[in-house]
Amino acid sequence: MNNGRFAIALHILTLLDKAKDELLSSEYLAGSININPAMVRKELSSLRNHGFVESKEGKNGGSSLAKSAKEISLGEVYQSVRQLSLLGHQKNTPNPKCPVGKDINEHLNNLYNDTELVLIEQLSKQSLADFSQKFK
Amino acid sequence: MNNGRFAIALHILTLLDKAKDELLSSEYLAGSININPAMVRKELSSLRNHGFVESKEGKNGGSSLAKSAKEISLGEVYQSVRQLSLLGHQKNTPNPKCPVGKDINEHLNNLYNDTELVLIEQLSKQSLADFSQKFK
DNA sequence: TCATTCTGTAATTATTTTTATTACAGTACA
DNA sequence: TGTACTGTAATAAAAATAATTACAGAATGA
Numbered sequence: 001m002n003n004g005r006f007a008i009a010l011h012i013l014t015l016l017d018k019a020k021d022e023l024l025s026s027e028y029l030a031g032s033i034n035i036n037p038a039m040v041r042k043e044l045s046s047l048r049n050h051g052f053v054e055s056k057e058g059k060n061g062g063s064s065l066a067k068s069a070k071e072i073s074l075g076e077v078y079q080s081v082r083q084l085s086l087l088g089h090q091k092n093t094p095n096p097k098c099p100v101g102k103d104i105n106e107h108l109n110n111l112y113n114d115t116e117l118v119l120i121e122q123l124s125k126q127s128l129a130d131f132s133q134k135f136k
Numbered sequence: 137m138n139n140g141r142f143a144i145a146l147h148i149l150t151l152l153d154k155a156k157d158e159l160l161s162s163e164y165l166a167g168s169i170n171i172n173p174a175m176v177r178k179e180l181s182s183l184r185n186h187g188f189v190e191s192k193e194g195k196n197g198g199s200s201l202a203k204s205a206k207e208i209s210l211g212e213v214y215q216s217v218r219q220l221s222l223l224g225h226q227k228n229t230p231n232p233k234c235p236v237g238k239d240i241n242e243h244l245n246n247l248y249n250d251t252e253l254v255l256i257e258q259l260s261k262q263s264l265a266d267f268s269q270k271f272k
Numbered sequence: 273t274c275a276t277t278c279t280g281t282a283a284t285t286a287t288t289t290t291t292a293t294t295a296c297a298g299t300a301c302a
Numbered sequence: 303t304g305t306a307c308t309g310t311a312a313t314a315a316a317a318a319t320a321a322t323t324a325c326a327g328a329a330t331g332a
């Protein structure tokens with residue numbers, strides 16, 4: 001996983017699942033995660049775009065799951081937060097005159113893609129419901 | 137993969153494999169990768185500690201593989217560069233008063249560990265020899 | 273209707289992590 | 303003993319992440 005966003009996203013989703021259909025405010029979510037409400041809203045925006053969450057604006061507003069926790073796999077959550085590819089990625093510009101340097105990015109990309117597929121497959125074995133259920 | 141070090145490590149190892157038993161200098165390696173020789177030496181130091189590489193100091197010195205490329209799996213290379221765990225990791229300090237916040241780090245760690253095991257398994261299907269052989 | 277309590281988003285700043293650079297002592301060779 | 307390397311540490315620069323601030327807009331209900 002690239003980044004801390006996965007943890008935040010999963011934390012949010014778990015809280016929403018636990019809250020059933022009650023709407024939770026970004027302030028409340030931020031309090032459990034211990035980060036800034038604006039960060040929560042940013043992540044919620046992404047989760048909304050991916051169809052996991054829906055939010056209601058205005059007074060008494062907040063967010064809730066847009067579908068059953070059983071229908072959200074951790075692989076999908078991973079994919080919603082992933083940027084670039086798994087391994088950090090090609091900011092390298094190897095020497096094109098070197099037979100290895102010339103082609104290494106292509107081969108690395110293939111390797112990363114194959115590996116990431118397996119990772120997603122593994123994460124997808126678990127649904128949000130499975131994860132959430134671990135919390136009493 | 138956490139970071140760009142994997143790409144650098146694999147690039148170095150591939151070059152060393154291609155060079156057979158010839159010693160390659162950090163300057164030469166840096167030229168193919170297009171990074172600073174000091175960075176190469178730092179990575180070589182780690183690769184040496186993991187038993188993949190051996191280096192000779194002094195004039196006409198340089199590095200070579202310490203064992204056959206067939207005996208080095210990409211999973212091992214990954215493990216040599218990995219720091220912390222796969223997913224970025226627990227700098228979060230969630231609210232201990234929240235039932236979710238209280239336990240989420242533990243559950244995330246379990247998830248990350250399981251996932252990383254599968255990732256390493258996948259990478260280990262390929263040896264350095266397999267990877268190196270892709271380059272003409 | 274309008275004060276209140278939310279969200280949505282952008283802009284900015286701060287912090288952390290990563291990468292690059294510089295420097296130089298130590299080693300081996302010829 | 304000069305030259306060409308490695309090893310390593312210290313420092314600086316750059317990039318990526320995360321935090322903060324700010325404020326317009328939406329929904330509620332007194």
